Amino acid sequence: MSDKPAVACSGLSCVFMGGVSALQDVSFRLPAGGLTAIIGPSGCGKTTLLRIAAGLERATSGSIQFLREDGSTQPLRAGRLTVCFQEARLLPWRTVIDNVALPLELAGVDRRQRRARADAVIQAAGLDGTQRRLPAQLSGGMRMRVALARTLVTNPAVLLLDEPCSSVDEFTRMQLDEEIRRVWQVSGATTLLVTHSVSEAVFLADSIIIMKRAQVHCTHVVSLAQGNRDRTTLEFSREVEQVMRALAHAAGVVTR
Amino acid sequence: MNRAAQNIRAVVAPVVAVLVILAGWQAAVIATGVSPFLLPRPTVIAETMWQSRALLFDATLRTATAALAGFAIASAVGVIAGSLIAALPILRRSLYPLATILQMVPLVAVAPLLVIWFGFGLPTAIAASAVVAVFPVLASTIDGLRSVDPGLREIFALAHASPWTRWRKLDLPASVPAIVTGLRIAAGLAVIGAIVGEFVSGYGGSHAPLGIVVMTAMREARTDLVFGAVALCASVGFFLFGVVSTLGWLLARRWHPSAQDEMEIRK
Numbered sequence: 357m358s359d360k361p362a363v364a365c366s367g368l369s370c371v372f373m374g375g376v377s378a379l380q381d382v383s384f385r386l387p388a389g390g391l392t393a394i395i396g397p398s399g400c401g402k403t404t405l406l407r408i409a410a411g412l413e414r415a416t417s418g419s420i421q422f423l424r425e426d427g428s429t430q431p432l433r434a435g436r437l438t439v440c441f442q443e444a445r446l447l448p449w450r451t452v453i454d455n456v457a458l459p460l461e462l463a464g465v466d467r468r469q470r471r472a473r474a475d476a477v478i479q480a481a482g483l484d485g486t487q488r489r490l491p492a493q494l495s496g497g498m499r500m501r502v503a504l505a506r507t508l509v510t511n512p513a514v515l516l517l518d519e520p521c522s523s524v525d526e527f528t529r530m531q532l533d534e535e536i537r538r539v540w541q542v543s544g545a546t547t548l549l550v551t552h553s554v555s556e557a558v559f560l561a562d563s564i565i566i567m568k569r570a571q572v573h574c575t576h577v578v579s580l581a582q583g584n585r586d587r588t589t590l591e592f593s594r595e596v597e598q599v600m601r602a603l604a605h606a607a608g609v610v611t612r
Numbered sequence: 613m614n615r616a617a618q619n620i621r622a623v624v625a626p627v628v629a630v631l632v633i634l635a636g637w638q639a640a641v642i643a644t645g646v647s648p649f650l651l652p653r654p655t656v657i658a659e660t661m662w663q664s665r666a667l668l669f670d671a672t673l674r675t676a677t678a679a680l681a682g683f684a685i686a687s688a689v690g691v692i693a694g695s696l697i698a699a700l701p702i703l704r705r706s707l708y709p710l711a712t713i714l715q716m717v718p719l720v721a722v723a724p725l726l727v728i729w730f731g732f733g734l735p736t737a738i739a740a741s742a743v744v745a746v747f748p749v750l751a752s753t754i755d756g757l758r759s760v761d762p763g764l765r766e767i768f769a770l771a772h773a774s775p776w777t778r779w780r781k782l783d784l785p786a787s788v789p790a791i792v793t794g795l796r797i798a799a800g801l802a803v804i805g806a807i808v809g810e811f812v813s814g815y816g817g818s819h820a821p822l823g824i825v826v827m828t829a830m831r832e833a834r835t836d837l838v839f840g841a842v843a844l845c846a847s848v849g850f851f852l853f854g855v856v857s858t859l860g861w862l863l864a865r866r867w868h869p870s871a872q873d874e875m876e877i878r879k
């Protein structure tokens with residue numbers, strides 16, 4: 357997995373016009389090929405962080421960069437980076453296969469090749485049979501799967517996921533979590549997952565960054581082995597409990 | 613009710629309405645004995661149209677050519693200029709208000725100017741047609757382009773797509789429903805513009821377009837022929853509108869939720 361680069365975020369701050377300070381001196385590391393979750397209350401700057409990483413927003417100061425093994429850095433935008441947003445963001449007039457193939461199309465891959473690749477990704481995602489459907493003909497969960505398939509099609513080195521499960525029900529969320537894990541493992545990408553859900557973070561992440569009002573509150577390393585995580589076990593519940601405790605502390609809520 | 617039955621209803625209802633109105637008209641003229649100079653009977657108009665069919669056919673073809681050419685120019689200019697205005701903030705601030713003001717200038721007042729520029733004949737009719745038809749295309753293009761989902765634009769930004777690529781693969785397709793709406797309005801206006809152009813440019817002689825046939829028939833006090841020519845003017849407009857609506861629907865149906873249901877069923 358270490359052919360993928362690590363990511364270093366150092367001293368990142370972002371002040372929006374109008375004076376809202378969305379990020380204040382945020383620093384962390386994403387280990388190469390790992391899955392790191394960010395969790396925190398809404399408005400604490402998670403999306404802003406992800407957008408700066410993707411180059412869609414500018415930091416006021418600080419940086420988020422690839423970290424090479426020799427210690428040199430490189431802007432994230434220069435590498436293969438993909439984002440899966442909170443919404444699926446599919447082109448409504450394009451079929452599933454043409455939506456999934458879009459990043460390849462924009463990269464100049466010829467039609468036959470990109471369709472073959474998109475088709476393979478779609479089949480692997482369990483979406484076989486939907487290739488020629490339009491997004492409006494799919495459920496919300498299915499659309500999200502298509503969006504995930506689209507991030508996978510370019511074989512990304514860095515994968516940024518912004519609450520991909522926030523608009524689906526609990527049942528669909530569990531299924532999507534399995535899919536996210538698969539996407540992460542197949543791509544081997546260094547992954548950052550923004551989420552609202554503690555159990556989702558514990559289910560998927562190697563470590564969890566807990567944010568509080570524009571700052572990193574603490575980082576929790578998940579002690580459960582990857583590939584052996586079951587939401588119904590006691591160990592899982594204990595892990596969730598620990599993260600909950602840290603969250604409560606961040607929120608200033610008193611716990612027993 | 614299925615779609616086919618709905619479509620049949622949509623056609624039958626107005627046809628019946630027209631027939632009823634024509635019958636009422638005929639009856640009213642006979643009952644009141646009003647002079648045929650003021651209001652000829654529909655049957656007389658039909659007879660005149662048949663007798664002058666060679667003249668009217670020729671005239672209709674000419675007017676339709678002018679309207680179609682004007683519409684085509686307006687569509688191309690409207691979409692291209694609209695795209696430029698939507699893409700470049702400088703143009704949006706400077707040209708768009710100007711275009712809005714220019715739109716207020718009545719065509720009838722501008723038409724003589726077009727004669728000066730384009731001479732007596734078809735080019736003036738085409739120009740007049742294009743001038744009135746361009747604005748709805750321009751406005752709807754700008755509208756469509758400016759309401760493209762910013763979230764989708766970010767997908768293209770992440771892929772480092774050029775503005776040209778984004779225009780082709782995102783902005784323009786996303787604006788299709790809006791542009792089609794503009795084109796439908798433009799279709800009706802293009803015919804009006806062509807006829808106004810014919811009025812002022814007074815071309816024809818033995819090959820007169822409908823606008824000139826109307827004027828000549830009026831001077832010769834042939835009210836039945838005036839009515840016949842006017843009916844054909846309307847049918848040119850109706851035809852163009854129908855073609856644009858159908859093509860627009862075919863083009864935009866992927867964008868339309870109801871069409872998507874239909875595609876779903878067909879699978």
Ligand SMILES: Nc1ncnc2c1ncn2[C@@H]1O[C@H](COP(=O)(O)OP(=O)(O)O)[C@@H](O)[C@H]1O
Nearest residue numbers: 372373376378397398399400401402403404405
């Ligand atoms: N483009 C923007 N302009 C001004 N303020 C913004 C902008 N985007 C986000 N914010 C503000 O920055 C803060 C963090 O927002 P965001 O990163 O979206 O939070 P989260 O994703 O954690 O819910 C919020 O207070 C939000 O209102």
Ligand SMILES: [Mg+2]
Nearest residue numbers: 402403404519
């Ligand atoms: Mg957010």
